[in-house]
Amino acid sequence: MEVYKLHYPNKVEINTNQQFSMAIGFFDGLHKGHSKVIMEAQKKAEELGIQSAVMTFNPHPSHLFGDGKNKVGYITQEAEKLRILESMGIDVVFIVTFDWSLAALQPEKFINVFIKKLGVKHVTAGFDFTFGSKGAGTMLDMELLSDGKYGTTVVRKVVDCEEKVSSTRIRELLSAGDVEKTAILLGRQFRTVGIVVDGEKRGRLLGFPTANVLPDVSSVLPKNGVYAVRMFVDGIVYNGVCNVGVKPTFNNPEITRSIVEVHVLDFEGDLYGKEVMVDWISHIRDEKKFDSIDALIEQIGKDKSTAFKTLTAI
Numbered sequence: 001m002e003v004y005k006l007h008y009p010n011k012v013e014i015n016t017n018q019q020f021s022m023a024i025g026f027f028d029g030l031h032k033g034h035s036k037v038i039m040e041a042q043k044k045a046e047e048l049g050i051q052s053a054v055m056t057f058n059p060h061p062s063h064l065f066g067d068g069k070n071k072v073g074y075i076t077q078e079a080e081k082l083r084i085l086e087s088m089g090i091d092v093v094f095i096v097t098f099d100w101s102l103a104a105l106q107p108e109k110f111i112n113v114f115i116k117k118l119g120v121k122h123v124t125a126g127f128d129f130t131f132g133s134k135g136a137g138t139m140l141d142m143e144l145l146s147d148g149k150y151g152t153t154v155v156r157k158v159v160d161c162e163e164k165v166s167s168t169r170i171r172e173l174l175s176a177g178d179v180e181k182t183a184i185l186l187g188r189q190f191r192t193v194g195i196v197v198d199g200e201k202r203g204r205l206l207g208f209p210t211a212n213v214l215p216d217v218s219s220v221l222p223k224n225g226v227y228a229v230r231m232f233v234d235g236i237v238y239n240g241v242c243n244v245g246v247k248p249t250f251n252n253p254e255i256t257r258s259i260v261e262v263h264v265l266d267f268e269g270d271l272y273g274k275e276v277m278v279d280w281i282s283h284i285r286d287e288k289k290f291d292s293i294d295a296l297i298e299q300i301g302k303d304k305s306t307a308f309k310t311l312t313a314i
Contacts, residue, residue: 107137
């Protein structure tokens with residue numbers, strides 16, 4: 001899979017004569033709705049005998065508008081998004097920098113630069129996709145401004161339990177700790193990618209050593225609590241029980257950034273410095289403050305048992 005990073009107005013050309021059937025959108029999370037759009041673009045690529053492509057944007061518009069005060073966390077970071085797209089069989093990915101220059105483009109100019117001049121012969125997007133300054137362009141405009149140089153496909157709303165599958169809905173589910181429902185909407189387990197860093201080693205003293213996983217600060221995490229997880233290390237999968245939170249039994253209540261700690265059930269060795277992937281399987285309980293260390297140790301033992309039973313049953 002080839003990846004092109006484009007930045008208007010200085011870097012908007014690619015050195016290829018290929019033609020593309022392109023899915024376009026931000027695609028955070030690459031959930032079932034996004035997958036539908038991308039698969040339709042792949043289908044059209046096969047029909048036309050051209051390459052399949054995806055155009056996405058970075059950063060999320062919310063990181064630009066409103067001075068970033070209401071910026072959303074990412075369900076899927078860029079590297080993981082690319083991994084998923086490659087696994088789907090996409091030929092080319094265009095990553096367009098979303099900045100004020102891009103945000104100011106009128107719809108017709110956007111089409112000229114990012115559709116016609118890139119050799120795009122078919123554009124597929126969701127029914128609610130907008131583009132150009134203040135989102136003025138719709139997929140109807142995409143069709144009307146084509147001048148016969150490309151075709152368009154609009155994918156209707158994808159629903160689950162009569163509700164639209166959306167990134168906003170997934171963020172709401174994660175904030176409630178519902179990783180099981182999140183997995184249904186994604187079509188796969190929700191995943192956190194991070195580096196194992198040196199921690200306080202308090203888990204080891206308690207008899208439950210943990211890997212402290214440091215995800216990107218802009219990543220979305222599930223609600224603070226304890227979860228059954230699977231952790232991928234060097235291509236090998238291990239079962240684990242994970243606490244995400246601020247460790248209220250030990251820490252100052254003013255500490256607000258959550259820490260991801262995974263106790264791997266069937267692993268011995270050094271994980272420091274390794275990039276790992278944590279798949280969130282099931283919510284076990286909410287985070288709580290314990291009255292004593294003994295009470296905490298007893299509960300961790302119960303959590304470990306619950307995680308083991310959950311993970312060996314699926």
